[in-house]
Amino acid sequence: MSKPDPEEFHRRVLDRIEDPYPVYRAYREAGTLHRVLRPGTGRAPEWLVLGYEEAAVVLAGRAFGRRAGPASGAGEREPAVAPPGYPELAALLGNWLVFMDPPRHTRVRAVVAECIAQRLRTGVRGRLKENVGTLVDRLVKEPGFDLVDEFAAVVPMLTMLDLLGLPHQDHEWLRGQIGCVQQAGAYRSVADGPRLAVAERAAGALTEYFRTALARRRRDPRRDLLSLLLAAPWEEDLAGEDLLVATCVHLLAAGHETATAALSKSARLLLRDRALLAGLRAARDLVPAAVDEFLRLEPPTQTVSRWATQDEEVAGHRIGRGDLVTVVLGAANRDPAQFEEPDTVRFDRDSRKHCGFGMGGHYCLGSALARTEMEAGLRGLLDLLPGRRPAAGAVPYRRGLALHGPLRLPVERAE
Numbered sequence: 440m441s442k443p444d445p446e447e448f449h450r451r452v453l454d455r456i457e458d459p460y461p462v463y464r465a466y467r468e469a470g471t472l473h474r475v476l477r478p479g480t481g482r483a484p485e486w487l488v489l490g491y492e493e494a495a496v497v498l499a500g501r502a503f504g505r506r507a508g509p510a511s512g513a514g515e516r517e518p519a520v521a522p523p524g525y526p527e528l529a530a531l532l533g534n535w536l537v538f539m540d541p542p543r544h545t546r547v548r549a550v551v552a553e554c555i556a557q558r559l560r561t562g563v564r565g566r567l568k569e570n571v572g573t574l575v576d577r578l579v580k581e582p583g584f585d586l587v588d589e590f591a592a593v594v595p596m597l598t599m600l601d602l603l604g605l606p607h608q609d610h611e612w613l614r615g616q617i618g619c620v621q622q623a624g625a626y627r628s629v630a631d632g633p634r635l636a637v638a639e640r641a642a643g644a645l646t647e648y649f650r651t652a653l654a655r656r657r658r659d660p661r662r663d664l665l666s667l668l669l670a671a672p673w674e675e676d677l678a679g680e681d682l683l684v685a686t687c688v689h690l691l692a693a694g695h696e697t698a699t700a701a702l703s704k705s706a707r708l709l710l711r712d713r714a715l716l717a718g719l720r721a722a723r724d725l726v727p728a729a730v731d732e733f734l735r736l737e738p739p740t741q742t743v744s745r746w747a748t749q750d751e752e753v754a755g756h757r758i759g760r761g762d763l764v765t766v767v768l769g770a771a772n773r774d775p776a777q778f779e780e781p782d783t784v785r786f787d788r789d790s791r792k793h794c795g796f797g798m799g800g801h802y803c804l805g806s807a808l809a810r811t812e813m814e815a816g817l818r819g820l821l822d823l824l825p826g827r828r829p830a831a832g833a834v835p836y837r838r839g840l841a842l843h844g845p846l847r848l849p850v851e852r853a854e
Contacts, residue, residue, distance in 0.1 A: 445475040448487060456836045456843075459741070460782065463489060463770035471774075472756045477763070485763045486756070489770040491777035491794070493754050497766050499799035503745035504540040521623065525635055527642040528623055534685030537693070537801065544800065547677060551686060552804055554667040555602075561662050563602055564811055570597045571819040578823055583830060583851040586706045587699070590823065591848075594816045595698035598808070599691050604663025605652060613648075616641040617692045621842065649684045664690070694805055700739030700837075700844030701795075701809070702816045707848060708733060708784070709820060710829050715784060720821050728786040730813040735793035736784060741769040741840035743797060768794050769843070828853040 443451075443466045452459045466473055471490030477483045488494050497503050520538050521529040532538060536548055571594055578584050596610045605613075623638035652665060660666040668683055709716040719729055747762045758764060772793050773781040779788065796803035803809060830849035837843060 443469050443473075445473050448473065448475045449477070452840065453838065456838060457834065459769065459840070460773060463767060463773065467770050467774065470754075472754045474756075483763075485765055486758055488753070488764060488766045489774075490754065491771040491774035494766045494768070494771040494794055495798055496753050497745055497764055498743070498794070498797060498801070500751070502747060502749050502751040503764060504748045505538055505544075505744075505801070506540055506746060522635070525623075525639045525642075527646060528620070528635070528639050530681060531620065531642045531646060531685050531688060532623075534682045535689040536686070536804065537689065541800065543677075546674060547682070547686070548800075548804060550671050550673060550677075551668070551690075554664060554671055555690075555805065555808070557667055558602055558662075558664045559808060563598070563808075564815075566601045567594075567598050567812065567815050570594060570601075571815045575819045575822050583849060586848040586850055587703045587845055588847065590819070591702035591706060591816070592695070592699045594702060594819070595695040595812050598698075598812055599694040602664050602694070602808070603652075603687060603691065604656070604661055604665045613645075613691065614695070616645050616648075617688070617696065620645065620688070621692060621696060645688050646684050649687045650680065652687070653680070653683060690805070693803075694808065696842055697739045698809055698812050698816075700842055701734060701737075701813060702820075703844045703848055704737040704739065705729075705733045705813070705817060706820050706824065707834070707845060708737065709824055710827070710848075710850070712784075716821070716824055719817075720825070723818065723821065725786050726814055726817050726821075727810075728790070729817060730810055731790035731793060731795075732784055732786055732788070733817075734795035734813070735772045735778065735790045736782075738768050738772055738793070738795035739842060739844055740795070740797075741843040742767050743801075743841075766794075767840075768797075769840070824850075826853055827851065 443462075448462070448466060451462045455462065466487070467489040471488065471493045473487045473489070475485050475487055477485040488497055520532040520535075536544060536551065539547060574590055574593060578589060584590070592614065593610070596614055597607055600607055600610060600613075619637050619641035623635055653669060656663070656665045656669055660670070665687065668686065673682075709719070719725060742765050745764045745766070747758045747760050747764060749760050751758050772778070772795060775781050777792070778790075779785075796806045796809070827850040830851045832849075834848060835846045837846060
């Protein structure tokens with residue numbers, strides 16, 4: 440690959456969105472930090488972080504936050520959550536943990552984390568195993584099916600519904616509405632007015648849905664996460680319906696979208712490497728190691744962004760207060776300075792230090808649940824994929840890096 444041009448990074452990645460790793464490697468070999476131009480913003484600059492050590496500095500450091508502060512001069516060109524004119528979307532996303540900074544983030548996260556921990560002690564794992572078994576039993580009889588729509592998307596969605604205490608029959612509607620809201624997360628570069636209007640309507644529908652669900656649990660508390668969140672010891676300035684509703688939507692979105700992408704990408708790895716599939720089937724005790732290795736090799740979230748809250752030096756580069764910094768997790772996870780033979784699947788390495796779940800204060804709140812989902816899903820794939828092959832045709836991928844993975848993955852019986 441020719442010497443990387445900073446102005447070409449985003450175009451080159453999108454040109455090979457299915458496999459962006461050679462692009463990452465070319466840029467990382469030229470330097471672990473690059474100053475590039477962001478798409479859809481005219482000439483607005485952006486710092487790309489491609490090295491593992493540098494990613495840790497940004498994600499775990501106090502000099503970088505999730506919001507552009509008013510003193511940075513960045514807020515005018517980059518609204519923190521949603522553009523003006525979309526109040527339902529702004530109210531919803533504005534209360535998502537992922538968009539908060541300390542101290543509010545720390546306080547909200549502590550309450551939500553304790554509620555999730557309590558819920559995970561009450562039988563969710565057993566239901567997850569049952570759900571996977573039911574899906575596998577049905578799909579093995581089918582001549583062909585879409586691994587994304589009929590397996591990878593269903594496993595985490597049903598798990599999140601069980602966690603929250605919501606009915607399974609709502610999963611298709613909820614998935615559709617969540618998808619509409621999630622696409623607005625890319626508004627800074629690709630979302631347009633019509634797409635934002637769809638997201639605004641979906642945000643309103645989800646808000647109404649969860650207000651109704653929370654009211655139902657106030658009248659009839661159970662052992663689910665909705666009831667635990669309602670009963671949690673919220674500090675007075677955090678107590679309120681808006682935060683509860685947004686937290687429920689955020690948990691549902693984060694808990695199923697990333698797991699869907701991770702399972703889909705894991706399935707594709709196994710379909711493309713029959714020896715890998717056979718080896719895991721013969722040594723199922725390696726499944727936990729495979730979960731972390733697959734998340735390292737193919738993280739569902741390829742990039743996360745931060746704003747510099749003060750002047751800071753990283754890897755010899757001065758990042759100014761107010762600068763946007765994008766950490767390319769997919770590049771950091773394949774940094775040879777951290778992982779030997781980074782482009783190779785190896786279950787004998789310690790992959791647990793991958794940054795597929797992020798790092799620092801925004802480290803994935805549901806990482807324990809995600810690993811459990813991935814383990815159960817992988818075990819299901821080991822029973823589902825033998826005798827299958829990818830159906831003919833190209834595999835379409837999402838056109839973005841914040842959430843990366845195949846949109847469809849049809850399989851058929853191998854002759």
